[in-house]
Amino acid sequence: MDKQAKVDRRILRTRDAITKAFLELVSEKDLDHITINEIADRANVNRGTLYLHYTDKYDLLDQCIKDHLDKMMDACALPGINPIDDLTPMFSYFEAHFAFFHTMLSNRKTSMFRERLLQSIAAGTKDKIGPLAAKQNMNLELVAHFLASAFVGTAEWWILNRMPLSAELAARQVGELFEKYVM
Incomplete structure (x- = not known):
């Protein structure tokens, strides 16, 4: 059992080293030119x-x-916290992993990242707003995509501008905008 734990740690260290090297290279040059x-x-x-x-x-x-x-969605699915009401865990995750998100959002060759982020947020949003959309006689897909697009666009601005507001303030203001203009 102890030997298995050592093997797992080595595999994790190797994967971490590969991932770190890859992200450094993606931040330096175009994905197509990385070997x-x-x-x-x-x-x-x-x-x-x-x-x-x-x-x-x-x-x-x-x-x-x-x-x-996956880690971002897990971090935001904390018991007792509704991500629509409290976006702080999401902004805190972005802040803690700034280098990754900045690299992915600033490199145009990784545009699939933005699309997958949008899909993840939209899926999570649909789960949370289903009853609200039905109550307001709104199409769930449309509302979820609208909210996810607004959130991803705002988060992208926040990250690419090197987080000009704290995670807590950005989360609170985006939440207030959603509450005021959408909900």
């Missing part, structure tokens, strides 16, 4: 090790995005 050799060299692993974990750089990108979106 597996560059990622492996920067992560201080060999190509074979990288291929044990990922099929190619696009799989690596996909896994980075999936991992962050």
Whole structure:
């Protein structure tokens, strides 16, 4: 059992090193110009090790995005907290992982990230606003996409402008805007 825990830690360290190297490279240059050799060299692993974990750089990108979106949604699904009423956990997650989100949103070749972020937020929003949309005789898909688009656009502005407001203030003001103009 102890040996298994050591293996798991090594795998995690290797994946972390690969991910960190990859994100550094994505922030420096276009995704199309990044090679597996560059990622492996920067992560201080060999190509074979990288291929044990990922099929190619696009799989690596996909896994980075999936991992962050899953963790973000988990962080925002805290018991007793309604993300529509309190956006602080989401903005705090963005703040804690600023380098990742800034890199993904500022690199046009990773536009699929923005789309997946939008889909994740819209799906989470639909779960929360279903009764409200029905009560107001509004199409759930339309309302969820509208709210998600407004939120993602605002979060993108906040991140790309290097968080000019604290996470708490940004969350509170976006929540107030939703409350005032939408809900």
